[in-house]
Amino acid sequence: MKILHTGDNHIGFRTGHELGKDVLRAFEQIAQQRCDLVVIAGDLFDSIRVTMNELLFVRSVLGDLAAPVLIVPGNHDWPKSAGTESPLVLLEDVATVVTEPARLEVAGITVEAVPCGMWHRHEFAGADILVMHGIHPHSPKRPPYESAWDIPAMLYDPLRYRYVALGDLHDWHSLPTTFPPREYYCGSTAYASSNIWGEQQPKGYLVVEDLQRVRHVPIAQRMWITLEPEHVDEVPQLFERAVREHIRMGYREDPPVVRVRLQVGWDEPADEVRRSIKALLRPYDILMLQVNVTRARRQWARTPSGGYDLVARWRQFVMAQQGVDDDLKRYALEVGERLLADGSD
Secondary structure (H helix, E strand, O other), X not given: OEEEEEOOOOEOOOOOOHHHHHHHHHHHHHHHOOOOEEEEOOOOEXXXXXXXXXXXXXXXXXXXXXXXXXXXXXXXXXXXXXXOOXXXXXXXXXXXXXXXOEEEEEOOEEEEXXXXXXXXXXXXXXXXXXXXXXXXXXXXOOOOOOOOOEOOOOOOOHHHEEEEEEEOOOOOEEOOOOOOOOEEEOOOOOOOOOXXXXXXXXXXXEEEEOOOEEEEEEOOOOOEEEEXXXXXXXXXXXXXXXXXXXXXXXXXXXXXXXXXXXXXXXXXOHHHXXXXXXXXXXXXXXXXXXXXXXXXXXXXXXXXXXXXOHHHHHXXXXXXXXXXXXXXXXXXXXXXXXXXXXXXX
């Protein structure tokens, strides 16, 4: 038994843009894998609004798979209000689309499938496979903030399932809840999120053999390069080195997306630094360039004693106050100077 576990494909991300074409190209790669069952653990589409061409493309890819397909809705491709339809319902003749928590048999194995956010409407009794979309409380990749898609703690017993197929987090990884692990996030098939620079793992999908052996199958991606030079003049050399390294690692040789992060002095003109960086990279074939220039914190002038002249700054602050009685100002100056002389802040 061989299962293809994928999800977070986000068809419709940046429609018409080269990055959107990357998403389609990556999803097409899953049709090359021969398997007995395909599990899509949510967010097949980037939103509930897709073009007809994108819908026909997905139907074509799923139709080329010589295996049954099970789809669980995610937070992106399922409507959040009544009266709105999801494009997933237009795939029900080429796949099993689970719109309500269900226990079913597919390809000879029992599956519990729970759409995103419907966890409390399901009784987790145990099965061969559990499929869900959400943020697991024990994931080492979970974001440091609460989300509407957080899976409640202690929701189910992982030992009741031979494999748990999870979707939502875009870096593939296992959960440290059992040994050997049996709960896996498949990651995304392409870079398609609002925080692409935070994604680190290679993109692809998981192949699960006999519900025990799990391996990640990478899909070659466009290069996403971050440069952090100390000086502007270092940018071309760092860029060429990064391109060579990415190609060696198996990335596609398409025009890359580049981010340059540089800190300058507080008195340096940031706009001029940005223009210089863009001019240095103009001869290269780059799809998108993002230049982030930050200033170092200003260092205040110091007194001969080595400390900040806080007394002078306190006097300036007090005397600049409008509508304050002179006696009150004199009292504030006296108290402030005494505290500062004692070393108080």
